[in-house]
Amino acid sequence: xxxxxxISFKGLRLDGRRANELRQIRCKxxxxxxxxxxxxxxxxxxxxLAAVYGPHEIRGSRSKALHxxxxxxxxxxxxxxxxxxxxxxxxxxxxxxxxxxxxxxxxQAAIRVEVYPRSQIDxxxxxxxxxxxxxxxxxxxxxxxxxxxxxxxxxxxxxxxxSLANGDVPLVDVSNLEENSGGPNLxxxxxxxxxxxxxxxxxxxxxxxxxxxxxxxxxxxxxxxHQILDQAVRRHTEMSGSALGxxxxxxxxx
Amino acid sequence: xxxxxxxxxASQRIDNTIVGTSEVPRLYTPGEIIxxxxxxxxGHGTYMEEDALTASVAGVVEQVNKLxxxxxxxxxxxxxxxxxVVGRITEVQQKRWKVDTNSRLDSVLLLSSVNLPGGELRRRxxxxxxxxxxxxxxGDLISAEVQKIYDDGSLxxxxxxxxxGKLCQGVLVKVFPSLVKRRKTHFHNLPCGASMILGNNGxxxxxxxxxxDEENGLGGFTENxxxxxxxxxxxxxxxxxxxxxxxxxxxxxxxxxxxxxxxEESQKYEVLELLRPxxxxxxxxxxxxxxxxxxxx
Numbered sequence: 256x257x258x259x260x261x262i263s264f265k266g267l268r269l270d271g272r273r274a275n276e277l278r279q280i281r282c283k284x285x286x287x288x289x290x291x292x293x294x295x296x297x298x299x300x301x302x303x304l305a306a307v308y309g310p311h312e313i314r315g316s317r318s319k320a321l322h323x324x325x326x327x328x329x330x331x332x333x334x335x336x337x338x339x340x341x342x343x344x345x346x347x348x349x350x351x352x353x354x355x356x357x358x359x360x361x362x363q364a365a366i367r368v369e370v371y372p373r374s375q376i377d378x379x380x381x382x383x384x385x386x387x388x389x390x391x392x393x394x395x396x397x398x399x400x401x402x403x404x405x406x407x408x409x410x411x412x413x414x415x416x417x418s419l420a421n422g423d424v425p426l427v428d429v430s431n432l433e434e435n436s437g438g439p440n441l442x443x444x445x446x447x448x449x450x451x452x453x454x455x456x457x458x459x460x461x462x463x464x465x466x467x468x469x470x471x472x473x474x475x476x477x478x479x480x481h482q483i484l485d486q487a488v489r490r491h492t493e494m495s496g497s498a499l500g501x502x503x504x505x506x507x508x509x
Numbered sequence: 510x511x512x513x514x515x516x517x518x519a520s521q522r523i524d525n526t527i528v529g530t531s532e533v534p535r536l537y538t539p540g541e542i543i544x545x546x547x548x549x550x551x552g553h554g555t556y557m558e559e560d561a562l563t564a565s566v567a568g569v570v571e572q573v574n575k576l577x578x579x580x581x582x583x584x585x586x587x588x589x590x591x592x593x594v595v596g597r598i599t600e601v602q603q604k605r606w607k608v609d610t611n612s613r614l615d616s617v618l619l620l621s622s623v624n625l626p627g628g629e630l631r632r633r634x635x636x637x638x639x640x641x642x643x644x645x646x647x648g649d650l651i652s653a654e655v656q657k658i659y660d661d662g663s664l665x666x667x668x669x670x671x672x673x674g675k676l677c678q679g680v681l682v683k684v685f686p687s688l689v690k691r692r693k694t695h696f697h698n699l700p701c702g703a704s705m706i707l708g709n710n711g712x713x714x715x716x717x718x719x720x721x722d723e724e725n726g727l728g729g730f731t732e733n734x735x736x737x738x739x740x741x742x743x744x745x746x747x748x749x750x751x752x753x754x755x756x757x758x759x760x761x762x763x764x765x766x767x768x769x770x771x772x773e774e775s776q777k778y779e780v781l782e783l784l785r786p787x788x789x790x791x792x793x794x795x796x797x798x799x800x801x802x803x804x805x806x
Contacts, residue, residue: 288758291585310585310613312599367556367565372661374613402539405584407554407565410540448540449558488538492567496582498527498760499687501534501569 261420261433269432270299274420277428277476280483282396284403284491290379292404296396299430300386305396307404310374325371329358331393333382354390357454361394361414361444364453367407376406387431388416390456394444395480402488411484412453414444415476417469419461425472443473447481450474515785523786527759527793537564537579544577552578553587586612586686586710588664592655593695595681595708596666598645604638606645608653611686611710614663618645622656622667624674650676652706652714672696676706678738679716680750684757686711690764697765701772703745707763715749717742744780748772751783752792759793766803771796 262268272278278299287293290306297303313320320326331354333344344351362378378400380393394414401408416429418438426433434440439459445452452474461469537543543555543562551557554566555577564570568581588594588610599615600607606618620633620641645651652673653666668674688711695707698718706714717738738746752771756763774795778788 285583292583312609312613312615371613402567403583405566405568405581407556408539409556409558409563409565411538446540485538488567489536492536492538492582493533494526495760496536496569497533499582499762 261418261426261436261438262424268420268426270430274424274426275472275475277415277479278430280395280480282399282484282487284399284487285495290400290404292400292402292406294396294399294403296392296399298388298392298395298428300384301382301388301392302384303380303382303389303392303396305378305380305393305400307376307378307397307400307406309376309404310371310406311377313373313375320373320375323372324368325366325373326375327359327363327366327368327378328375329355329362329378329380329397331355331358331380331382333385333389337382337385354393357390357444357456358393358397361412361453362397362401364451365398365408365410365412365446366401367409370407385431387429387434388442390442391415391428391444395484399484399487403491410446410448411481412444413447413477413481413484414442414454415473415480417441417443417473417476419465419469423465425465425469427472427476441469441473443470443477445474445477447474447478513781523790525759525786525790525793527761527790527797534569536567537570538567539565543570543579548575550576552576554579554581583685583687586610588612588616588655588658588710590655590658592709593652593706594655594664594666594710595650595652595676595706595712595714596710598647598649598651601642601645601647606641608651608666610664610666610708611683611712612662612664614661616655616664616666617659618651618653618666618668622665622669624669624671645675650681650714652676652708676714676716677734678736679714680746682713682715682750682753682757684711684713684753684763688757688760688763689713690762690767692764699749699765699769699772701745701749701769702742703749705749705765705768707765713753713763715746715753717746748775748780748783751775751780751789755783755789755792756796758789761793761797767796767800770799774799 280298282296284294286295290308292307294305310325331351332346378397380397382389391414398412418426418429418440420426439461442456444454541564545561555562556565564579566579566581568579571578571580594610596608596610598606599609604620607615608618610616653668655664656667657665689707697705704716704718752775756771771792775792782788
């Protein structure tokens with residue numbers, strides 16, 4: 256296949272963004288009433304729903320219970336209509352199992368599991384429309400759902416992808432088209448305030464000279480997304496808090 | 510058969526947020542540093558990182574002397590001694606029942622902390638242990654009070670009062686626990702002809718009113734499924750349920766006054782109509798206005 260230029264000579268990408276621009280992020284928290292926390296997130300055309308249940312008593316076999324911390328259980332699934340071709344996607348297939356595992360890895364790093372011994376926290380994410388960066392959108396949506404559920408986390412977990420165009424320009428937040436046109440692809444899930452990396456994955460090899468540049472690009476993307484999510488959380492907390500009259504007790508300012 | 514089906518586009522959904530008048534306090538989000546000064550103790554929703562007290566949930570700060578905690582707007586039920594809860598039996602074990610009370614671990618109801626038929630001072634033998642499933646089965650609903658909180662955070666319940674016991678013939682509504690206002694009493698005989706238990710854990714039980722003398726006769730475990738609840742009573746219960754759901758949908762605090770106001774304001778709608786978003790919002794707005802008016806007086 257003839258390689259398309261991922262970035263034009265004017266510095267614009269296939270969808271009109273610049274190299275360091277994210278896709279538009281729109282999100283909403285508290286979309287369901289049944290789970291403890293839920294969120295809906297759009298990152299460009301990638302649309303994801305997340306629901307969090309727990310912490311609750313261990314379901315299934317009691318032997319899974321951990322005596323000193325909570326068990327984090329993730330489930331990733333894609334809707335039949337989420338991609339270009341309609342396809343039944345059974346829940347337990349290899350790809351979604353791998354995604355679930357990666358999600359768990361990222362969230363175990365951030366959730367303060369030691370606060371809830373012998374309990375279980377369930378995170379369910381469903382991709383409604385897949386347009387690249389599915390894992391990132393899932394992590395970001397699940398973070399919002401966890402905040403909505405009031406589950407203590409050391410900080411937000413935020414994920415972002417990055418790629419390399421024309422051999423030297425790092426691209427942030429890669430879309431499906433850019434993913435498929437063959438460049439190497441780096442996914443980072445980070446805790447942006449402390450700068451820790453919870454998960455990093457590469458689809459292909461990068462040249463060692465390029466790697467630091469691409470990683471820094473992805474981390475910058477994470478920091479930008481963190482800003483956006485934090486604003487959304489504040490807006491949501493403000494809205495629901497003022498409707499509640501700030502709950503049962505009066506707050507004290509420091 | 511004709512059915513009234515309402516399907517609407519996402520863009521036509523109405524915004525059900527009610528704007529309160531209170532000013533917004535300082536909000537903290539996970540990872541945000543609350544204070545770097547030493548001499549404070551970390552409470553719930555906070556952690557220490559490199560000598561800085563940091564928030565781990567999104568919410569408002571509460572300070573009691575030197576203890577600083579962050580209270581999230583919404584979380585699972587955190588039990589406190591003396592709380593009234595409504596729960597569902599999930600398991601029958603030896604000498605105890607496990608009860609789902611919407612908290613992070615299942616609560617425990619010991620055989621020794623229930624009233625068995627036949628007097629308070631009865632000894633509990635192995636016979637009683639074998640009879641446990643006769644009293645309370647998996648799936649039964651009970652009302653109880655929190656007696657003790659164990660080290661791991663699970664709750665011990667008791668029903669040794671005639672107020673508490675098994676629940677039958679009524680409706681259970683589940684809301685987020687933070688929506689239930691803490692009050693002196695959580696048992697209400699509403700003037701509209703129904704009784705209500707506002708569980709602190711967000712489980713609300715609505716049932717037809719039982720007369721006083723009848724109530725005293727109940728030993729806590731009797732189940733009367735043969736009695737038919739008249740249609741008018743059931744309509745009142747259904748209307749109350751829909752009102753509570755409407756208030757919960759708009760994230761308004763639930764107490765006997767707000768529910769009663771909502772019930773009165775909803776009279777212009779059919780019970781069925783209260784499930785649609787516009788009447789729900791309308792009822793909530795009117796209820797909030799009345800609550801503000803009452804506050805001003």
